[in-house]
Structure formats: C-alpha cells, structure tokens
Amino acid sequence: MKERNELYPVFLKVSKLNILVVGGGNVGHEKLHFLLKSSPNANVEVVAKWFLPETEELALKHGVKLTKSRYKRKFLKKRHVVIAATNDAKLNKRVHRHAKKRYLLANIADTPELCDFYMGGIVNKGHVKIAISTNGKSPTTAKRLRQFFEEVIPENVNEMVENLNEYRKTIKGDFEAKVNQLNSLTESLIEKKEKDD
Ligand SMILES: C[C@@]1(CC(=O)O)C2=NC(=C\c3[nH]c(c(CCC(=O)O)c3CC(=O)O)Cc3[nH]c(c(CC(=O)O)c3CCC(=O)O)/C=C3\N/C(=C\2)[C@@H](CCC(=O)O)[C@]3(C)CC(=O)O)/[C@H]1CCC(=O)O
Ligand SMILES: NC(=O)c1ccc[n+]([C@@H]2O[C@H](COP(=O)([O-])OP(=O)(O)OC[C@H]3O[C@@H](n4cnc5c(N)ncnc54)[C@H](O)[C@@H]3O)[C@@H](O)[C@H]2O)c1
Structure with a gap:
C-alpha cells in the first residue's frame, strides 16, 4: 500500500501548557514566530546562549521570557513540551533524550526522526483553524498550501x-x-x- 500520513492532529491550548524552546537563532526564531502567530498567548520560554534582535522584539511583544544561558537539563522541569532548535546537533539529541526520560513531548526542529510531533502550516480565519502537514516530506509544500488556503478561504x-x-x-x-x-x-x-x- 502507498505510504500515507498517519499523524493525528490536535489543537493544543498552549496558553495552558509550559513550552520551552532551546535555541534563539534562525530556526528557533521561525518556530517561535509561527507558534506566536497562531497562539499569541502561548506560555513559552526560550533559552539560548544568544538571541537574534528580532527574537528579542517578538518576545517583548508577547511577554515571552528569554533566558540567556547554556542549556541545562533542569530547564525541562515543569514543562509539557520542548522544542529544540540549536545549531548543535549533539545538544539537540541530548535535549531529546532528556525529554524522553521525563515523558515530555519533543520537537527537534528540522529532525523528523526525533520529533514526537511536527509543527504544521497553519491557516487562521477567526475561530477557524486549519493545520497542514506533509508527513514531514516537504515543509515548503506545507508553507505553499498554507498561503493558498489563506487566499481562498473567505474571510467571512x-x-x-x-x-x-x-x-x-x-x-x-x-x-x-x-x-x-x-x-x-x-x-x-x-x-x-x-x-x-
Ligand atoms: C510547516 C513549518 C512549520 C513551522 O516551522 O512552524 C515547518 N517547516 C516550515 C518551513 C520550512 N522548513 C524548512 C524549509 C526549507 C525548504 C524545505 O526543506 O522544504 C522550509 C520552507 C521555508 O522556510 O520557506 C527546512 C526543514 N524543515 C524540516 C527539515 C528536515 C527534514 O526535512 O529532514 C528541513 C530541512 C533542513 C535542512 O535542509 O537541513 C523539518 C520539518 N519542518 C516542519 C515544519 C515539520 C514538517 C511539517 C510537515 O509535515 O510538512 C518538520 C518535519 C519538523 C519540524 O521542524 O517541526 C514551516 C512552514 C511554515 C509556514 O510558512 O506556514
Ligand atoms: N538557518 C536556517 O534557515 C537553516 C536551514 C536548514 C537547517 N538549519 C540547521 O538548523 C540548525 C539551527 O540553525 P540556526 O540557523 O537556527 O542556527 P543559529 O546559529 O542561527 O542559532 C543557533 C542557536 O542555538 C543556540 N545555542 C547553541 N548552543 C547552545 C547551548 N549549548 N545552549 C543553549 N543555546 C545554544 C545559540 O545561542 C543560538 O541561539 C543548524 O544545525 C543548521 O544547520 C538551519
């Protein structure tokens, strides 16, 4: 049989969950940007050795805590979800290992095999939300589909x-x-x- 997408989409109330993002460079910024675009009140903290100026700006706007530090295991305490997006592949794997020990849901950005869930393309019109996944096969397609649906779904x-x-x-x-x-x-x-x- 042909391979198909077997992921189960859910719509998380991320203002009620504690989310940690590790890494505040390009990828960390992109993950945070799309998370907050969809869920402006997401309860999220970012830990990284340094942050991009645009991440600092975004964090200020949404009241997101930025912690300038090397990653330590203790940062996972009291979290429900962790998203790792550093440029250190070994560290991202370590975050994954620590998350698994604590039964946390982990997204290791850009590393599908280490993800418990994928971030999706998201279309939002008022109360209506559509999430798109290509089963991790083509994020570019997810982005283009998101843009397509943003165009064709009527505002009303x-x-x-x-x-x-x-x-x-x-x-x-x-x-x-x-x-x-x-x-x-x-x-x-x-x-x-x-x-x-
Ligand atoms: C949808 C979106 C949501 C978001 O980021 O929140 C998202 N990626 C987006 C954009 C994007 N990411 C990448 C490009 C460059 C072109 C390309 O590769 O296509 C572009 C396009 C661009 O930026 O134009 C690079 C990339 N991404 C992944 C890999 C690794 C791999 O494929 O092995 C690599 C290669 C890294 C490398 O080359 O080293 C992996 C993942 N990216 C996912 C989500 C998950 C699968 C979602 C699905 O099931 O479709 C998954 C599996 C895990 C995850 O990260 O959650 C967001 C669009 C948001 C929007 O615009 O609406
Ligand atoms: N930039 C892209 O668009 C892109 C595209 C494809 C793949 N990637 C890959 O994704 C990964 C991340 O890329 P990026 O562009 O976001 O990197 P980046 O250099 O812009 O950012 C890296 C971030 O990780 C943080 N970091 C590194 N070590 C840390 C530690 N020990 N503790 C806490 N924080 C730490 C840094 O402080 C920084 O905030 C890289 O492996 C890169 O090869 C990036």
Missing part, C-alpha cells in the same frame, strides 16, 4: 461559525434533533454529499 467563514454558534444555543430538543437541524441548515454548503459522517 468566521461569520458563519459565529452565527451557527448563536443558532445552536437556541435549538430545543434532544441531541439528534439538534444535529438534524444544523445539518439541514448547512446542507447547501456542499454540492455533493457522498455519505453523512
């Missing part, structure tokens, strides 16, 4: 979500009746329905 998709949210609060009856009403109201949005799911 959020209005629909908000209107339906208001409407669903007003529906009386049991769960089945609710589902039926919401489904019939939105049926016209898809031209062809192969089967209900």
